[in-house]
Amino acid sequence: MHVQPLVIANWKMNGSRELVNAMSSALGNQSALTEQVQVVICPPATLLPALAEQASTAGIACGAQTASAHAGGAHTGELSLSLLQEFGVSYVLVGHSERRQHYGETDADVAAKTKAIIAAGCTAVVCVGETAQQREQEQTKAVIGEQLAAALADLPDNAATKLVVAYEPVWAIGTGLTASPEQAQDVHAFIRENLKKLIKTDADLIPLLYGGSVKSDNAASLFAEQDIDGGLIGGASLVADDFIAICSAAKPA
Numbered sequence: 468m469h470v471q472p473l474v475i476a477n478w479k480m481n482g483s484r485e486l487v488n489a490m491s492s493a494l495g496n497q498s499a500l501t502e503q504v505q506v507v508i509c510p511p512a513t514l515l516p517a518l519a520e521q522a523s524t525a526g527i528a529c530g531a532q533t534a535s536a537h538a539g540g541a542h543t544g545e546l547s548l549s550l551l552q553e554f555g556v557s558y559v560l561v562g563h564s565e566r567r568q569h570y571g572e573t574d575a576d577v578a579a580k581t582k583a584i585i586a587a588g589c590t591a592v593v594c595v596g597e598t599a600q601q602r603e604q605e606q607t608k609a610v611i612g613e614q615l616a617a618a619l620a621d622l623p624d625n626a627a628t629k630l631v632v633a634y635e636p637v638w639a640i641g642t643g644l645t646a647s648p649e650q651a652q653d654v655h656a657f658i659r660e661n662l663k664k665l666i667k668t669d670a671d672l673i674p675l676l677y678g679g680s681v682k683s684d685n686a687a688s689l690f691a692e693q694d695i696d697g698g699l700i701g702g703a704s705l706v707a708d709d710f711i712a713i714c715s716a717a718k719p720a
């Protein structure tokens with residue numbers, strides 16, 4: 468690990484007030500853990516007010532699953548960064564493969580959003596990853612190199628302190644298939660090298676997360692890899708015990 472471990476829960480379109488309460492209370496009992504591992508929860512936006520009320524007692528940070536690159540105006544259904552920040556959001560996911568595949572988010576959108584997130588003072592969690600077909604055709608690094616170059620173009624010099632990159636192989640998301648620790652480390656090392664070229668200052672400080680069917684029984688072997696600083700967790704972040712076990716696996720030895 469290069470930095471403080473970071474584990475982010477992406478609840479996607481799942482959860483409830485009840486889950487916010489249960490998760491906040493379970494994490495609130497784990498202060499020794501949350502002092503060592505930065506834990507972030509990205510619930511559906513409607514649950515942010517409830518999460519924001521409990522986040523500091525629970526020792527966690529609030530995240531959003533997406534945000535508009537626009538500051539305001541005629542954008543029906545969208546949420547600006549300032550609206551999200553009113554509810555304590557300090558991390559924002561951008562370029563998740565589900566947004567790219569199902570909601571038409573382009574590399575240009577990802578770049579504009581990343582820039583806006585950092586300008587607002589939040590941390591952008593830029594998601595990259597290849598499809599099964601791209602991996603089979605040995606295009607993994609070419610695809611990820613392009614996604615990174617597009618997303619991180621034209622960022623301010625101090626961007627490293629407000630940036631996280633999450634490697635999520637599309638074929639591993641929600642499928643039960645996980646990249647092996649070696650496969651994940653290989654791509655993370657590639658991302659690390661690319662970041663040094665794209666971000667001039669402090670690129671080593673950028674946390675690199677792995678996401679894609681991380682569970683309590685495979686988290687430790689993934690997080691043991693040199694360039695894996697934590698995880699972006701979907702399904703397993705909806706059950707407090709499982710999520711806490713994953714966060715515990717990220718704790719420094």
Ligand SMILES: O=C[C@H](O)COP(=O)(O)O
Pocket residue numbers: 477563635639640641642643678679680681699700701702703
């Ligand atoms: O954002 C989280 C990822 O898409 C991983 O989801 P998963 O853990 O359910 O595979």
